[in-house]
Amino acid sequence: MTRDTGLTARIPGSKSCTNRALLLAAAAPGTSAVRAPLVSDDTLTFRDALAALGAGVSATPNDECWEITGLGRGPAVGARVWCADAGTAARFLPPFAATGTGEFVFDGSGQLRARPLWPLADALVGLGARVRTAAGEDALIRVTAQGLDGGEIGLDSSLSSQYLSGLLMAAPLMRTPLVVRVHRLVSRPYIDMTLGLMRRFGADVTEDADGRIEVRPGTYTPVDLVIEPDASTASYVFAAAAVTGRTVTVPGLGTGSLQGDLRFADVLRRTGADVRIGVSSTTVTGTGRLRGGFSVDMGEISDTFMTLAAIAPLADAPITITGVAHARLKESDRISAVAGNLRACGIRAEEGPDWITVHPGVPLPVRVACHRDHRIAMAFSVLGLGAPGVIALDDPGCVGKTFPGFHNEMRRLFPAYELPVPGVGAWP
Template identity: 50%
Template structure:
């Protein structure tokens, strides 16, 4: 496919071809109420469940990002109906039918789609479905997932790179049954097996041999499956999970804001001494990254919690509290947000438990350590994290490494320090295409180069 030669950009991408964005320092407290784009994790789970349901579903609060575009595009190429109006999408699901049994699908850099789609294809109707991805996604092998699916009967062939896209999946091959998985590598591998369960001939019985590294995301998967009529049973610690056969039913679902994206706006309140309320995600969420507000409280911020909204105000003393050690494993997508706040604290901040983020869109530990060092901050890098010492970051021209979280975190740092130029800023389209527009709406100087 021609798309596979590119970076995974979609018609929903922002800043295509823009070489850089300049973020100016902001010396006044930022005070705002803001509704943020929908959760990437919930959006792609809901899209795929709706696409595999028998009938029409309506999803509101859709995240219009590269990942969700390619997920929707794959459903359409399989023959599902999908119409989008703003942030509402209406999907006429396929069930097990495959009207286009020779479909070629392109998923861009959508990691969730890459992990969730193979089992759903194998459990569906007859056909041979070729799934390809961006260069970045091609470099992220999925061996544990594909091994588990093959043990359940799935016919999956990877002709170019072992256990990575592109791959071909043949339908009516997933029998289901019991399978053992490690939970220490990726919650998405577990979710990929579970989501196929309602469509597998014998359902699935997933047994975890160790522990689930991010159990909240598996719980989110089970919740979404149940909203679409799946029958699931799980132990409290998610060591065993059973999914009955029976398919998915259509559902109307409202998607909450992305808690990972919210961390950057809470961080802006923390470093400017302002007050930011995110109005469309709160303590009722399953998203683990909302627990970032607990870390901010340890750093002296004032937090007001409601089931559907959260307010963060900067520390009363004006300086963030350091001298803390934080296990970020449960909320690892917020690691870089904490790393860029750390220079502005009154003592070092140690982060650990996140060795797995070295294998995300970039080696996030190495990248943020190099960036902070280049800006004059003392950093100690470890295999599973880093320690950041207090300092005053200088202005810098920073690579984003085609990583949305690197770009958004460094933008926060630029606001709090002396500004920053971010190269290739369009990577934010993976999860928050309007990110820089939202910064400008808050009064922050944003210049598109």
């Protein structure tokens, strides 16, 4: 096979890095610059929420830089904060608010209300906050704050690592050190990202060999930070390269990345793709054929498991993905949603509490049920490249949660990419 000269993908900034950086900037005194932020539904919601909590927010006309003038402490005036569909807002902002004073009411969409918050609420109560999340409340969570004491807590992180990230980022604003003993942590790379960014903003954080994390009180320092491309989003163009036999490079995403989801490229190696991760970029070259016949634990990179599962029908043998029980509690029950859509297009898919096995097959025409989940839409769009003309989406616009320009970028990179809705129409 003759390899092409390669394509350069334009991947927007990391949502996980953007929202963490925004919160840390809001907690620091002075003004921080967040450059090349992701501009999407979730990050705009998060930015607006910080403004509601009292942080100063401004942006250049082209959104290349967001400047955040922080409080240097917790919020001093109560507020009602809309989180829309953004899980990071609902899980990162209540601990920050609890370090301040006043009553803070956080609410969101029906989709967000269906996602669990009790581990975070229990932890905040243990640190001295008054919290209400009871059935019948007119909000996701209501926090009555008079600052947080700190202390030692245990935290069940089997459902999401975001509870822990939210508590850790608020910890320097507490009155005494916070010591967290973590139980059943999922998505460890996201905690590494949180700790790395906290240190970048000047936090005093240590972790021992047993996983006990201690954060001491102190003052964050404003920074000038460039957000790296989103590794979860890059998984779609990397998978598309593997499916089509093209070469795709993502600049700005290399060996120094804060994002664990770059490890998806290593998973693609197992399908036969050539993967090269350099200091400042990652390149994937596909053969146009996928090798299967393996099982892989994707618990630590679960946002990318759907990308692999969606293209698995094109492999030469079954692929089993394990360790992703917590994916059932995301924007949708992602295991069930992926399996159901695969079965709808004639592919044999088996599932268990924390696993899915996908068998080879020829996809039949299907209208994919996106469940308002951006990752379902983007993953099955890649399958459409390997099965031209058979994949349509019932909600192509839901990609706006993290990558509003997804469909246009896929069409630019891969001319065979088709409109993911039945018939002819404008790109969402």
